[in-house]
Amino acid sequence: MSITENVLGDRQRLAYIASQAADSRLNVELETEGMTLNIGPQHPATHGTLRIIARLDGEQVVWAEPSCGYMHRGYEKLAEVRTYPQVTTLINRIDWLGSFANEVPFILAAEKLMEIEAPVRAQYIRTILFELSRIANVSLFLGDLGVQLGAITPVFIAFRDREYVLNLIESATGGRFHPNFDRIGGLKDDLPAGWVDETRAVMKKLRGFCDQIEDLLFGNEIFQSRTRGIGVVPRDVALQYGLSGANLRASGVDWDLRRDHKLPMAWDKVDWKVWTHPDGDSFARCWIRLQETRESTKIVDQLLDLIPAGPVMAKVPKIIKVPEGEAWVSTENPLGEMGYYVVSRGDLGPFRVKIRSASFNNISITPWLLRGVYVPDIVTILASLYFILGDIDR
């Protein structure tokens, strides 16, 4: 919190916390005095700068609320002063672990407004890179999950195998973390020679990685006892809060934008499965992500065989002016539904971009979810909801 924050604001917040805590006092007989615990902004469980204010009764959480904004970079405002090609460099940095996936919905929205479509080859390569960034993102989640729950080794295994994917992304796009490879009308460049074979080999390694993580973590009885039945989100609540991605599918909603939205991408050309889980608990969310990583490797493998020959860039003018209109495009990003509502005024840059990032909605359920759990479960729940700070604060 900034130093300039006035006392009144703090007092209001404390009053609000007290009123909330009074509503849900758990230990009524003992009337013990609670304790307010500040988890964050610098805390290992928040992997970033999220702060969680938790009112505790012993180890039990009476009331908790996340306080975000420590990393607010004002991308919606910044996008208004940038041209369309410049915006992609910004939105790369929203979910910094799956950067390429961030670019795609924005580019698709701009293409939709311009009424053009990328060449088929570009669509296939886009889909492959999209899935690679999903693997890069989720594999880190799978490793980090271990750290959050106290196991040190999974994260190193994850970093080891994620490196292969990052190398692929870098050799194709030039950027490890921030590819900025997507252009309105196609891609910046074609793939370098030898990339396809390399990718096949890496996908095999990553399936091995998934098996290792499953043995090391998901099959572990301690892990299961820590996650099963913790942080259960029923279907209706998940929908109301706008949870998306694996979090939504873990609550039994069979909805994957890759399958259910008709986008000019190549997902419908290959055979893969949308996993759902009926439980809605932390274990279900983590398990769905593990399965999705496996599906992603399958998607990439199949697409590599199918890439058609041809150009990767449609004919677009050098100076891009997007016609007047409004467009909403969202895709199934590693973290969930990521969408851009682009309003254009026929100018070089967008008039307004509303960035609908998945983590913001995903994390907004925490005040509801954290009531009555134990302190270690805060970590479990936050880890299983899986957020990237840049994706919350934008």
Added chain:
Amino acid sequence: MSTPSSTQPRITSVAEVKAALGDRLVDSFHKDDLWLRVRTDAWKASMRTLRDTLGFHYFCFLSAIDWMPSPYGRGEDDPTEPTPERDMTIRPGYAGGATRLQVFARVANPVTHVGVTVKVDVDDSAPVLESIHDVYAGANWHEREAHEMFGIKFDGHPDLRNIYLPSDFEGHPLRKDFPLLARMVKPWPGIVDVEPLPGGDEAASGEEQ
């Protein structure tokens, strides 16, 4: 130019939506997606109808938009030149609009996977709107964001604190008349800075390049 394929599923029946909302619907726009504009006083009721009658259970986002063009442009003006004229007329977007500020939200049906964008006008001088956090619980944080970014008050919201900005922050950053300081404090380096020949450009009328 090829015909673009629809990037969103089409609304199966626009008439169905119109019938359900009745006279609360002011205007609608249908391209490959559906835009609705509802009456300001019927905002919450409309959202409730969308959820309960039409099955739009999934809350995607809520935000606002300031339709006034920015008086600062992209911050690329030469400070030595007079400020260029800018067209400051307010033109509303799809489904129309009568005010400078509009709130819009997107909800979707998790079964048919159909989404709809709902807009509502907000009075510019006293921007107040009913809160829909009890219709869609997820709207809570989005309304807090719209509140601090656009200065729109949401009636009935339990806790309209700032979510991103410090609590003593003044101004509403996403309004167009809020200057982006980063682009104000430094001149644009793209302004041409090529010293002409001492004798003037006419001295050499030879071929360029």
Added chain:
Amino acid sequence: MNPILAEIPYWGQSLLRVLGGLVAVLLPAGTIVYVFLFKMMSFMQSRLGPMEAGPYGSMQLFAEVGKWLQKEDIVPERADVRIFKMAPVIVLLSTFLLVVVVPFGPDAWFTDFETGVFYALAVSSVSVLGILIAGWASANKYSLLGGLRAAGQLIAYELPMVLAVMGVVIQAGTMNLQKIVVAQNSGSMFGFDAVGHPYVISQFVGFVIFMIAIQAELTQAPFDMPIAESELVSGYMTEYSGFRFLIFFIGEFATAGVFAMIASVLFLGGWGVPFAWFGWTSIDDIDNWMNIAGPIIMLTKMMLLVFIIMWIRFSYPRLREDQLQRFAWKGLIPVALGNIMVTSILKVVF
């Protein structure tokens, strides 16, 4: 009186004992940190670990100690200063008290208590006090939670540990650690004396319970809730820096070593080799070279046990505090009690 030291004046004996104690605590601790924490953990994670300081990073520990000694000794403003500063010392103290009763050879021991087991179990709980006051005196909510967790956990696991050791005591018929070693090595199983009679075989249940209990006593994963980096940001150690943190750090690994030594004494035959190999029949027959070989045999057994402790630590996630308590009170203690019952019945029968 220890026969080796009998000729030396009392002050000399004391000095030698202190030096011996330091070596017995710090040498295994350093070895454990280098072999397991630096190298084994790294290898399990596909990396090499420290490689720069000394050959294969073997001097890394000295570099770390040097680093910690240089650091500022930070005391939180609202901490209870005296208690805060005392806490790490208490934790390390318990380790030194513990090593006193461990026998390293036929004549290489510090003290030869008749009630050695009883003493060892008693002083091992002293470290709880250190941890508890460290958590309380830090004036930090995380530390407090960590300290309280540690107290609850160590009490819960002290009991199964005591009960597990009971089986050994019943079988050996003595509480003297030296005599337990002799009993194991001179014993035989059904007349078959090639490996003596290490109690890990006849007291396997007790051994497993003892290992689980020391895993919890040492607050190693999956029982590391008092430290819990991802929840409590190192719990009771949060506010410690510089050499006070170093003392905690040494304490952690030295205690691991000493507990592993006690486990090897109780279950693996300690410093001894089966007496039948060399035709010894009692402790008085043993040649003098065993005073040199004994500590090495002991160290080997200790490293084996610490390997298991660390292997589990690097592989498993953490349990939750309530799950841990449930496991101790509803799982381990009944099993340990059952083990005692079976052991005593068998003892009477045979």
Added chain:
Amino acid sequence: MAKVPGLVKGLGVTLGTLFNTATKGANTVQYPHEKETPPIRSRGVIALHQDNCTSCMLCSRSCPDWCIYIEAHKELAPPRREGGKPRQVNLLDRFDIDYALCMYCGICVEVCPFDALFWSPEYEYSEPSIADLLHDKSKLSEWMETVPEAPALEAGADKKKK
């Protein structure tokens, strides 16, 4: 087949990795002693080919972060063919890139119409002070040596070069 408990499987994974590292070597690189070569396309640093720059300001204008500063002056150059009039060219006085601001997006390299900017995979140019990250044209030109050839393209790519 009896189900192996998850706890045992987990121990197997770590032990397996231990043996793998011991026999096949680690996956890490001992950085200052051995270095990995970044891929050809890697966006390490922007190199400037001064002779090609016409100070048209396109890169500076398309930079999202406003981190390229160009100043130039006009000068007369000898004519291209015999007997022609002297040409008027822009000569660079200043071409600075502030790497503290640069987002490594590569838009400047892409928009440059005269092939004056290139990506080099060079990455070891960190500085102790943030102000030292503003590199001028001589430093940028030094990096031209490290610029690799563009890689060959994957099968099926459009052969047309840009």
